[in-house]
Amino acid sequence: MADPTAPGPAALRRGPLDHLSGALRAATVTGPRAVALTALPCRTTTALRAAPDGPVGARLAKVLGAPLPTRCGETARTDHGTALWLGPDEWLLVAEDAAPAPLTALDEALGDAPGQIVDVSAQRTVLELRGPAARDVLEKGCAPDLHPRAFPPGRAVTTAVGQVPLILWHSAADTYRLLPRSSFAEHLAHWLTDAMGEYGLPEVD
Amino acid sequence: MLQLTCPWCGPRDETEFHHGGQAHVARPADPAALDDAAWAAYLFFRDNPAGPFAERWVHSLGCRRWFHAVRDTVTYAVLATYRPDAPRPGLAVARPDGETR
């Protein structure tokens, strides 16, 4: 049988925010409180469930080229993208492009052990919020502590922004990646562009 | 706004969790062997103390793990949180009636 999770023709791919690219560009704020929102559609994403320690963890680490993070908030760069900790036996492996994930190798690494390797590339989409005002924008609708002391670059948490459940990943300084389920992407984009608006206006205390 | 310490994720706002009722209530091993009253007791009857209560929570908006908490239902103080495979911690809590649990 054919593998329904194999990649298809790139030209036929669509991201959930493709039709909003103009609106996202128009929402960009420049100046000292700059902030911009961009969509990063079609990133290969893999859900991993496994016991992190023991031989399975070691085999998975070998496939990935790096061990999986073991604590809440941690991320790890691997040969196949960044692994985000989601739970004590759960990670999301997010690639920087649409290249296929090493699903077969991961499956083999998992072997008969409890766990799961699932292609979820389309389950979520990625939005990137970047700029000195990015944290201010997020703090309008995101409860966890985003202060760099508590949430420095390289960390990721499952949370909600503007009532939308998502994974929030502080991917670099002043740069946040938001990974909502695809169905929420358009609503989240509306929420974020609405929240960004004030940073292009005169500053009020 | 309670703050609960998820055993895996640390302290988080109440809004990330869902309450799951009394903890340490095992499903009967053989429901068919129970009479109607015993089955009803499992289905519908739960402790509801005013004071320390061992209860289940799930970190819905986080790691999605279930865990247990002992929380005082009067003061809302969270006295302990622990993994579901752990026994209820022995907390010596003075009760208003003088009884110690």
Place this chain on the structure above:
Amino acid sequence: MTDRPARLPHGGRIDRTTTLRFTLDGRELTGHPGDTVASALLAHGPTATAPSLHRGRPRGIVGAGVEDPGTLLRIEGPCAESMLPATTVELYDGLRATTLTGRGRLDPTPDPAVYDKKYVHTDVLVVGAGPAGLAAAAAAGRAGARVLLIEDRPDTGGALLATAPGDGPEAAALTWATATRAALDAEPEVRVLTRTCAFGAYDGNYVLALQRRTDHLGAAAPAGVSRQRLWHIRARQVVLATGAHERPLVFADNDRPGVMLAHAVRAYLHRYGVLPGRRAVVATTGDSAYATAADLVAAGCTVAAVADSRPELTATAREFHDGTGVPVLTGSAVTGTSGTDRLDGVTVRPLDAAGRPTGPGTALTCDLLAVSGGWSPVVHLHSQRRGALRWDADLAAFVPGAAVDGQHLAGAVRGTYDTAGCLAEGARAGALAASAAGCAATVPPPHRPQAPAPVRPLWLIPGDGDDPAAWDTHFVDLQRDVTVADLHRAAGTGMRGAEHIKRYTTLGTGHDQGRTSGVNALGVLATLQGADSPGALGTTTYRAPYTPVAFAALAGRETGALYDPVRRTALHQGHMARGAVFEDVGQWKRPHFYPRPGEDMDAAVARECRAAREGVAFMDASTLGKIEIRGADAGEFLNRVYTNGFKKLRPGLARYGVMCGEDGMIVDDGVTLRLADDRYFMTTTTGNAAAVLDRLEEWLQTEWPELDVTCTSVTEQWATVAVVGPRSRAVVARLAPALDIGREAFPFMAVRETVLASGVPARICRISFSGELAYEINVSAWYGQAVWDQVEAAGRPEGITPYGTEAMHVLRAEKGFLIVGQDTDGTVTPLDAGMDWVVSRHKDFIGKRSLSRPDTVRPDRHHLVALIPADRRTPLPEGTQIVDRGTPLTPQDGPVPMLGHITSGYRSPALGHPFALALLAGGRDRIGDQVVAVVGDTPVPVVVSSPVLYDPEGTRRDG
């Protein structure tokens, strides 16, 4: 100047270089930046504001901040706002306001303002930026803590802002406060928020605060910037430095305009450069009012006398008297006032040891009476957290007992009123808080408090005669017009508790929530009942909010399109382009139907149904929940979760399953595919997708952790297009030429994986929710829109049409397929639904035991059946109740026995008549019988039928 005779030539923290014009009750008035409406109004001289709520008595400004019980405004604007205290509304040019009599008027104009929220965390939150709060913030900041200092007023400095300039200790403290504020502003980890009121304190040091961002800017407020911002603050440690409010005195006609709180008078002098009277009397029960008296004298006001309840001159009183020559009448109190619309004089009488007036009174002419009945610490946030309060007789006040866990108290909130004490307590509290938050702080030793100056509280200054029932101008709560006579009457009913009496009189329920009246009321009651202090009556538990908060501010951006998230499938843009009308299903927008020009819903749905029955139609089924399940025990797990068996299902096949709760009632259903020995692919109903996954996780984690099963949601990984109808095979053949879709090669309930002609990999299942030959094509949602378009193109020769949820419902109902949540309501077992074939007798499953309870085995339970109108014409609306034949519809004579109700009702193009599904008592035993549907109030005879009305033999399934 002449139009503002009460404005002093110098002083005040106002910008005299700018004049602001405003209108109050139609009067054209002026003021300056830094003014409130109240201060600008007072600058124009004696003014009564709106009369009182019930009694219609003239009233004026009493306080200088949130404690003022006197003057509420309606501020006009793009959306008028009522019930704002004049003492807290900052003046801006062009402001228009009217005074209100205790009741607002809501503006029907849609509010154009933006409200937003902010969620922040801090090591130390300091509430109140008076001397104690500033000292606390500075100390915590020095220790490296993240500090948030919030202050309700526009400026930091607190009570120091109401002190005289010069070179005294207060002036030095104000200089310190100014410098400290500047230093705090320069600290990167310290944030100072002014115009921000902490109004709610919740568990875990969660504090809610409202910031007023733009109102004071008037027309200069930038559009699009939020007017108000609700701060959600989670603090490791909290320092409460919330100060204290002065209490008025309770005596006859104590509500006359011109009677003001002594400290408020001082605030008007020094904050606003306003002298609220030309000739004043000061009435006090302690030392603090002497500062006001002295400042009045210094400002050129004649102070006729100070009436001091205490029998002896204190050092402060003597110093005042010696310095000013103003007579101090010790052991005395103001017992009454005179005037028409406002104060023109008071009567002062000596008091005996029991506090009763004795001897003749002295009439004093005055236009201002500054009263001080003592101070009440602002314990609201402490009390909201269930912090204890205790009565302190020396201070004559309720003060906090031990601080709440994780909190610290500093300054006047704990009864420390001297500046040095406030600074010392603040510095220590800030350091303690920082230390407890994990910062290295040097904690200074505890401050040794000064012995408080003696006070002699006067809870009730008796009026004429001995009968409190006559003291009906002794006002306790000005906002609710509650007097001593009212409290006396309440106490006479048999009520003992303060809570009863407050409710009986409505005391403390006004806009100020009893800020100045609560303790006085307890004092009056104690006096009436012969108790020695308000402490004997207990105290109120304070509840949020400390100050009123606009509904819109709490709603924030959750309004209009942002009220609740909208979920859209990968095919949404295509549905929009095809003119779909959407239905809300949970948060999803699902196409309900696709009207063509000129079609109404009925016509569109009928056309869509006919296409599916006679040709081919396609729909977006992507919203169904999808869960990948893997593990050695996955089959065993599904056997426990579903009422029917899945363990023996062969890979490559699919099976319909039903889930029950432990109570035996249906909670969800759907088709589950077996992809491999250890892999299943479950689908759930749209609305229950999250709930089912949660349920699976709950059972796995909490009840059966020994099972090797793992679940992952893939609902949005897959776009699902259902292709339905006798010509669907031709469409799928074009779409997926690599797939052998022959009747035998690809049987019903089989699963195939292929690559479509377009190169898109797909998983195709032969599942039918309509009874017709049908395929569900699952592809990665990346390709969803492309494949939807491909299906349409491939189906064009067959006349394919998209169909929505309504046609889907008609098609499935014709086949008797139930919809969980529509044809079930939490009281329906699989047996009630006629699905005994789905209930395993050979294994246990969740809910099985409940199916043999006495009530679940009753033969007359409600069964799912179909109904056909006897006339084959009358539509049967969903929700319609059913009664037995011959039942008189006479509810006026008593309840009419009902047999059940219609859960689904449609016009069926395929059947040629309307029909319904219904839950009917003993329904399966009534098949063939006639019963009556009560449509509106009209009886409609209907025939009971088996729920499968269309193609009961299943001949169409394979095309």
Place this chain on the structure above:
Amino acid sequence: MAPPPAPRIEGNRRMSTPLPEHPAHLWRTPEPRSSYDVVIVGGGGHGLATAHYLASVHGITNVAVLEKGWLGGGNMARNTTIIRSNYLWDETTALYEYALKLWETLPAELDYDVMFSQRGVLNLAHTLQDVRDSVRRVGANRLNGVDSHWLEPDGIAEVCPILNTSPRSRYPVLGATYQPHAGIAKHDHVAWALARSADAYGIDLIQGCEVTGFVTDGGRVTGVETSRGRILAGRVGLTVAGHSSVLAERAGFRLPVQSHPLQALVSELHEPVHPTVVMSNHVHVYVSQAHKGELVLGAGVDGYNGYGQRGAFHIIERQMAAAVELFPVFARAHVLRTWGGIVDVTPDASPVIGATPLENLFVNCGWGTGGFKATPAAGWTFAHTLATGAPHPLNAPFSLDRFTTGALIDEHGAAAVAH
């Protein structure tokens, strides 16, 4: 179906005057005696109504009501005072409709203006399933003799012009059920009116008296231990709402009840703007404008067990968002005070009124969010049960036994929104 009458906003005169004068005498403050025919544990609305009907209907006046705090100070003082009877199932509808009929005569019977105002209740439908459920409920109500109507959005706009019925809303109002005879009353007045009546019959209302245990004799309850000594009783009735489980535990049995915080709030006073009562399950808000002019709103039930009479603020924020969506005119009304009660929730959202495992001990509990509106019927049926030792036909279906047989009376749909 005849169009229902639209409510009128009561005249400004009524709204701007103070509440009516209360009687100058309400109740005595008696010392507890050593024994009574009946002891009612709990001096809330239900306990006081039970006392009133024990005396007025059954002639039993050797009765004490034992109240831990102050009369009517629990959920009675904390609810949002909505009175309606448009429930789903026959058993519940009968009970609440009986209550509504009693409400209509209660002010005259008690000679007390409890400000019962039959201004109608709208229950909004926002989804197609809401519409189905609403039509079902209206049909059942009408056949049960309850005045219930299904209104389309234009009919709703006539009843409540300030309601946002725009089809462009996130969750547009698709229709509503309307019960014109439903309404509100002033909760404190109700409690005091019942207390005054009970007191006048000679019933002892004993405040500050906590029941700490039960006196039993071989499975039979013969009295209670209290903070003020032992009090013997022929029969004992528990009617303590959120604290029912605590008392049951002291008597040695469990109830199918969980206690949760339920929050409510009021605005400051405003001139009349909202003529009826509006409830929405889907966006979760219920609101009326009380006699003095304050908006009274209820929030949702907090998810966890709690006896703290307080909940979390995010529940109130969400409710305010719903309120402003439905009523744009409320945008600049202000929340003046929030508070919380303790609701006793059963698995089927219906009450328990009847026998307990102990002879001579009866219980009335599990009203969840629906207790206030049932006050007279709860009192009526519980008084009957205590007087005769057997349930009244109205409360017979609401036995503890139903949790064993499975004959639940599932009112989650009707009661999902607190009220």
